[in-house]
Amino acid sequence: MEISITINGQVVSADVEPRTLLVQFIRDDAGLTGTNIGCDTSSCGACSIHLDGEAAKSCTVLAVQADGGSVTTIEGMASADGTLHPMQQAFMDNHGLQCGYCTPGMVMAATSLLEENPSATEEEIRIGLEGNLCRCTGYHNIVQAVLSCTKS
Amino acid sequence: MIPAAFEYVRAGSAEEAINLIAEHGDEAKFLAGGHSLVPLMKLRLAQPSVLIDVGRIPDLSYVKDAGDHIAVGALTRHCDVENSPIVMEHAPLLAHATSHVGDPQVRHRGTIGGSLAHADPASDLPATTLALDATYVVQGPNGTREIPAGAFYEGYLTSVLADDEMLTEIRVPKMNGAGWSFQKFNRRAQDWAIVGVAAWRNGSDAGVALVNMASVPVLATSVGSAIASGASIEDAAEQAAIEADPQADLNASVEYRQHLARVLTRRALEEASA
Numbered sequence: 001m002e003i004s005i006t007i008n009g010q011v012v013s014a015d016v017e018p019r020t021l022l023v024q025f026i027r028d029d030a031g032l033t034g035t036n037i038g039c040d041t042s043s044c045g046a047c048s049i050h051l052d053g054e055a056a057k058s059c060t061v062l063a064v065q066a067d068g069g070s071v072t073t074i075e076g077m078a079s080a081d082g083t084l085h086p087m088q089q090a091f092m093d094n095h096g097l098q099c100g101y102c103t104p105g106m107v108m109a110a111t112s113l114l115e116e117n118p119s120a121t122e123e124e125i126r127i128g129l130e131g132n133l134c135r136c137t138g139y140h141n142i143v144q145a146v147l148s149c150t151k152s
Numbered sequence: 153m154i155p156a157a158f159e160y161v162r163a164g165s166a167e168e169a170i171n172l173i174a175e176h177g178d179e180a181k182f183l184a185g186g187h188s189l190v191p192l193m194k195l196r197l198a199q200p201s202v203l204i205d206v207g208r209i210p211d212l213s214y215v216k217d218a219g220d221h222i223a224v225g226a227l228t229r230h231c232d233v234e235n236s237p238i239v240m241e242h243a244p245l246l247a248h249a250t251s252h253v254g255d256p257q258v259r260h261r262g263t264i265g266g267s268l269a270h271a272d273p274a275s276d277l278p279a280t281t282l283a284l285d286a287t288y289v290v291q292g293p294n295g296t297r298e299i300p301a302g303a304f305y306e307g308y309l310t311s312v313l314a315d316d317e318m319l320t321e322i323r324v325p326k327m328n329g330a331g332w333s334f335q336k337f338n339r340r341a342q343d344w345a346i347v348g349v350a351a352w353r354n355g356s357d358a359g360v361a362l363v364n365m366a367s368v369p370v371l372a373t374s375v376g377s378a379i380a381s382g383a384s385i386e387d388a389a390e391q392a393a394i395e396a397d398p399q400a401d402l403n404a405s406v407e408y409r410q411h412l413a414r415v416l417t418r419r420a421l422e423e424a425s426a
Contacts, residue, residue: 001160018160018203019193040153042191043342045257054231054260060190061261064160065183065207113256130341131255 003067007032008076022066023047023058026073034074034104038133045132048105048112049073055112057131074104077111087111087149096145098136106132110146118151125150155193162205166291169206169318174293176202178315183207184227184266187258188275212265212320215239221287224322226265231256233264243324245332245352249280252334255342265319268304271311271368274344276336278305279369281322283350283361289321296320305368330354333423335416336363339403346403347412349392351420356380358388360420365396365413372396375417385425389418 004013005022007030014029026035026049035058038046042060049058050072058071077085087107090096097103106129113128114120120128125146126139134142161176163169173180180202183189192198206212212227215236222242224233233239234250253259253267253276267277268288281288282301289298293316304311313319332352336345348363358379360372372395378388398409 017157019155019157021154021194024154040194042187042254042258045255048257051260055257056260057257059194060187060258062160062183062186062190065186065205109257112260116256127341128256131257 001064001067003064005030005063005066005068006070008072016063018062018064020063021059022049022051022056022061022063022071025063025066026058026071029063032073032075036101036104038101038105043131043133044102044105045109045129046102046105048108048132050108050112053112053115055109072108074107077107085111087114087146090145090148091142094141094145094148096138096142098134098138102132102134102136106134106142110142110149114146114149120146120150122147153194155190156196156199158193158200159202160205161202162208165209166206166212166318166320169204169209170291170293170316172204173318174316176204180204182269182318184269185229185262186266187254187262188266188270188272206318207263213263217242218323221323221325224264224324226269226319226321227263228265230254230259230262230264230267234259239324242326243284245284245327245334245350246277246280246324248332249276249334249350252276252336264322268322269311269313269319271305271309272344273305273308273366273368273370274364276334276345276348276350276363279348279361279363280334280350281324282369282371283352283359284324284327285359286325287323288319289323290317291320292317298323301369302371308367327352328354330357331424331426333420335420335423337412337416347398347409347416349413349416349420351417351424353379353421353424356382358421358424360392360417362392362396362413362417365393365398365409367397367399370396372413372417375421379421385418385421389414389421392417 038044181200374391
């Protein structure tokens with residue numbers, strides 16, 4: 001089936017099998033490997049992207065479901081001149097990553113969270129990131145990074 | 153993990169979806185948000201040969217004030233239910249329970265109708281809508297019929313929905329200021345409930361339903377009767393597991409589930425009575 005998805009502002013078209021997952025489309029058809037596959041069962045959040053402006057787990061969305069939609073991945077967060085998105089910078093400043101595997105998904109989930117709740121409290125951030133697991137258990141600094149991006 | 157191959161078709165309306173499923177037979181499944189079905193397909197526990205994508209049907213996502221009840225379109229996403237001012241005002245138990253489904257990413261995609269039609273006794277919304285005495289509206293080739301939540305669930309992942317019927321609307325009676333509580337006991341964030349309790353109370357009227365305490369969501373009618381006859385919360389909560397038929401699994405034995413049902417029911421009634 002021929003589908004087109006706008007990824008980070010670029011239209012990507014491909015002829016895919018209906019069973020193709022959105023994360024495969026992003027990684028294999030668009031060649032954007034910043035989005036990781038972790039648990040592959042919609043538990044860990046490593047594959048989080050924005051679909052039409054909201055965080056979603058791309059391992060649990062069929063590419064055909066996103067046909068005609070707009071996706072933002074971690075590669076689309078920084079400005080064209082390389083300036084990091086404030087959330088990426090906050091993760092850097094707060095040491096919000098250790099091995100880095102969960103980081104793209106964490107950044108995507110966290111930006112979606114603050115989009116919906118710009119003045120989230122620490123507790124709301126912890127609950128709001130429950131769909132993202134950090135195997136390094138580096139949650140404290142992740143939460144601090146997100147907290148530093150809230151509007152008080 | 154990749155699902156087994158399937159044919160994919162899109163429906164533009166409920167009528168078209170029902171025609172398509174009649175055409176493709178019982179090997180076809182409806183796809184809404186996909187957050188119950190796609191994981192099952194990836195694990196190859198479900199291998200439908202045709203998926204009929206109803207997720208783009210425009211007019212089945214809504215929340216309406218319908219007088220004595222609220223009407224929720226089956227394709228309304230969890231995030232839209234939990235944040236709906238109408239649901240928050242008139243069925244706050246449903247809004248709150250919905251905010252406990254999965255995680256934010258799941259709630260951006262999953263739908264109330266998909267969750268209910270999936271008929272998983274461990275999920276939060278079947279028991280919640282059962283406690284609230286909701287009615288499900290389903291559409292088939294011969295029109296629509298209304299099914300009380302209490303008559304909808306037949307067994308594990310099984311409902312009375314015919315192969316060619318689609319859930320289109322959920323009608324939830326207004327709570328009219330009743331107290332309420334949703335208790336979800338799990339070991340890890342985002343997990344399914346080991347046991348959950350959805351409860352409301354308005355004076356001597358109370359409704360209590362249990363999550364993951366049988367192959368179907370369970371209405372704890374003995375608890376409601378006990379409250380109606382003036383029993384204390386503690387005594388009423390002791391009746392919580394009478395209608396249940398829980399299974400043992402890695403998380404809990406039968407006895408532990410029964411214990412949890414009683415404890416969580418007591419907590420729920422205390423909160424709903426406060």
